[in-house]
Amino acid sequence: MKRSVRFPVSATLLRRLALASIIANVAIVVTGGAVRLTASGLGCPTWPRCTDDSYTTTAEMGVHGVIEFGNRLLTFAVGIIALAVVLAVLAHRPRRRGTLPLAVGVLFGIPAQAVLGGITVLTDLNPWVVGLHFLASMAVIAAAYALWRRVQEPDGPVTPTVPAPLRTLAWITTAVSASVLVVGTWVTGSGPHAGDHGAARNGLDPAAISQVHADGVFLLIGLSVAMYFAFRAVGAARAARAAAVLIAVELGQGVIGFVQYFTNLPALLVGAHMLGSCLVLLATLGALRATRERLPAAPEAPAAPAAQRVGAAA
Structure with a gap:
């Protein structure tokens, strides 16, 4: 017997989560801009730690450290939303073709983008690396948008x-x-x-x-x-x-x-x-x-009754 999904996810919830993923990824672009515009790009002077001895900001680092570390924390929030989208895609029935690769792509794109952010710090904010970091965020947003649109479409x-x-x-x-x-x-x-x-x-x-x-x-x-x-x-x-x-x-x-x-x-x-x-x-x-x-998929033709199939064979 085929097992049913214990925690089904509605189409409405899936759409909302996909939209939340877009908004979250746009928001982290804006907050990342705030880091740069407040000259806080090296508020945490190393990566993945904030200092050589601490993963978090310290009082001595001042407001720039708080701004940079705060932006790093937002990456985890964006990742949690992306993970929720993946789980929702897995639980949704019927699952739309192509939604799972898009959802997984967004999820793995976030740590990849974070690594690029770390490289910008390790290279003392090399402008070419900073630009690549921004463009990586654009790619993740594009994937999140494609997923949001795909979950609203039929499978035809x-x-x-x-x-x-x-x-x-x-x-x-x-x-x-x-x-x-x-x-x-x-x-x-x-x-x-x-x-x-x-x-x-x-x-x-x-x-x-x-x-x-x-x-x-x-x-x-x-x-x-x-x-x-x-x-x-x-x-x-x-x-x-x-x-x-x-x-x-x-x-x-x-x-x-x-x-x-x-x-x-x-x-x-x-x-x-x-x-x-x-x-x-x-x-x-x-x-x-x-x-x-x-377009919606064409409905499958109903199977012929058994008596009709026997007659056709005769």
């Missing part, structure tokens, strides 16, 4: 909602969005917010690399506007709405970016810009995912 076949050329346009827009995030880390590595007063910079000219970043943003907005009108032209209302959300997020992020640049990068605006980067990523993935949908 994937069907495009727009013609193939427009799906290609959506993929190009996603690639440009990713490149803007990468170049954004170069801009950060050339700017004044090193995370510690003694940390090195990447040596790039801040004005020049900021212009490259701005050019990428203009291209991204142009592609997003093109997507919106193209989706509307083919009657893909859901995809057009997703593109409109992406444009709105990009414009808001662009305004923050320009204001922070011309006001000498105040820490509060830089932190808001980091949050905006996460939102741009999520909106981009939303627009890409709107170019397809997963």
